Amino acid sequence: MARYDLGPGAAARSVAGFLAGLPADRLPRDGRFLAVFVPDGDPLADVARHVERTVFEAAFGNDEAVMTAEYAPYERDSLFVLVIDRERAVPAGAARIIDGRGKTLDDAPRFIGVDAAGIAAAHGLGTGRIWDCAVAAVLPEYRGDRSGLEVSSLLYRTYLIGGAQAGVVHSTSMLDRGAYRNLAMLGVPMLPLAGSQPFPYLGSPENYAVYLHFPDIVASVAARARELAGVDTPQARAGALASHMVATGEGIDDRILLAVRL
Structure with missing residues (x-):
């Protein structure tokens, strides 16, 4: 059963146990952070849920009860990316991917005024595997x-590697303003879902429902890295580095473990 009530101590013990049991030849020789791709049912999946609940409760008031109610229908189809701080043996970040028709396509119609059939027609969702980056x-x-x-780059890069291996064609997501701006900065090619406008959602006053054609993401992010490389400001340099790492995996691919069959 999915759990959102792990405390920091329990989450740390689970991470420490995972690291202790990992064969030495699967650990990269250096790098503080490690990303692991795990399915529902893996002990680390509840650590990822702990990260979700901790962040969402602080930002939007979405406590254990809200998270359980909102994601219960999708737990069995969920895949998780957990980024671990190896130095402290604690979680640092997490992402959830819902394989197949996910929460965005179920929830968006009542907010954007376009039904599921209209969304599918707008983005050619009739064929091809769909991942919802929830x-x-x-x-x-x-x-x-x-x-x-590094933590955010590992989350995005692991999603791209896993999706490529799984043959994903379409991706959808619900993004609060901060997440939307971060992905736009990276150069992720997002389209408003069926031409929709932002709307309030689960405590976020400005939420964006978006569509991504998965095969286009890497080239678009790589183009943003080249664009920002010519701008000499601290923000541009950080953006160029993040886009480059996410598009190419340089410096981080050896710190990603796909511990799940895709």
């Missing part, structure tokens, strides 16, 4: 510096 969350202590850049 959650991406970084704990507060890992935001705003080089650590935060």
